[in-house]
Amino acid sequence: MSPRPAFASSASDIDRLVAGVRAGERALLARAITLAESxxxxxxxxxxxxxxELLPATGKAMRVGITGAPGVGKSTTIDALGSYLTGLGHKVAVLAVDPSSARTGGSILGDKTRMARLSADPNAFIRPSPSAGTLGGVAAKTRETMLICEAAGYDVMLVETVGIGQSETAVADMTDMFLALMLPGAGDELQGIKKGLVELADMIAVNKADGDNLPRARTAAAEYRAALHILSPRSPNWQVPVVTYSAYTGDGLAALWNKVVEHRDTMTKTGELAARRRDQQVKWMWSMVEDRMRTRIASDPALAAELPRIESDVADGRLSPAVAVDQIFASLGW
Structure with missing residues (x-):
């Protein structure tokens, strides 16, 4: 017997995937996501x-973006928080945005032993970042995966940014709340603010607030609270809270999640949540337009022959970027 294909794309196949996803069948959910990533x-x-087809069943989940420097304990935090949430009756999907995955051979989430409890939890679903190579491509696929998981009944989306820089903005632009994880006593409290990361955050959480680290965690939290007073808040309706917690012991996780729920309630009542999601949908559309244009340019054989010359002329200063763009679009007949 020949092996069953990963997926097909006929109308009947799509109908079967839609029905399977809506029914929460994990195997068909995985196949639907693989189709979206192809x-x-x-x-x-x-x-x-x-x-x-799945769109009417989406939009009801809480979408939380999570970022933090290497060593801050993102995977441990997601494992602990996700397990806490499934214990409350939630269904949790963990997704990643990692633009470096094509170069490094896979997302950090590829090693599910980093989330041992959650990966074995029947009410959780962990999906590594697709190896799309570009931030725009990865972000678009992650957004589609998020919608598919929502249609499958997952009511909490934890979207981790594994990369650096613009990937944090990408995750902030696809979630309802952006959570920045910090370490106590690392000497980088103010530096983190200078990098602009904290200005994206809807909440700051200082990890490893346990044992001998507890006083340092409280001190770091106080420094962040003081520094936040001089920054413009992301939302006029929300004062960014700073909490401490321990992913290792679980202390503070309930308070952390209560703040996420409070943020959701506040944004919903003021209408800002709906406005933020509308803006995100439009940004997503234009991001996909740009990706489609790049694909079209890369796949044009006539232009492919001309691009090395155009790039060389621009690099050497013989051709201005504006004129080069005119030549590229002329070659495409646009």
Whole structure:
């Protein structure tokens, strides 16, 4: 017997995937996400139909972005927080945005032993970042995965940014709340603010607030609270809280999640949550337009022959970037 294909893209196949995802069947959920991540043109067309069919069942989940420097304990935090949430009756999906995955051979989430409890939890679903190579490509696939998971009944999305720099902005632009994890006593409290990370945050959480570290965690939290007073808040309706917790012992996780729920309630009552999501949808659309244009440019054989010359002329100062763009679009007939 020949092996069953990972997925197909006929109308009946899409109908079966839609029904399976809506029913919460994990195997069909994984196949639907694989379809959305595929780079084959026919699969991409099928994935667009799939997501459109699932759209009415999306939008009800709490979407939380999580970031933090290496060593801050993101995986341990997500494992502990996710397990706490499934214990409360939630269904949790963990997704990643890692633009470096194509170079490094996979997302940090690929090693599910980092989230031992959650990876074995029937009410949790962990999906590594797709190896799309570019931030825009990874972010677009992660957004589609998020919608598919929501349609499957997952009511909490934990979206981890594994990369650096713009990936943090990308995650902030696809979630309702952006959580920045910090370490106590690392000497980088004010430096973190200078980097602009904290200005994206809807909440700051200082990890490793346990044992001998507890006084240092409280001191770091106080420094962040003081520094936040001189920064413009991301939202006029929300004062960014700073909490301490321990991913190791679980202390403070309940208070942390209560702040997430409070943020959700506040943003919903003021109408800002709906406005933020509308803006995110439009940004997503234009991001996909840009990705489609890049794909079109890269796949044009005539332009492919001309691009090395154009790039060389721009690099050597013989051609201005503006004129080079004119030549590229002229070659495409645009």
């Amino acid at each position: 780079k084959r043109p026919d699969h991409q067309r099928a994935a667009r139909t799939l997501v459109q």
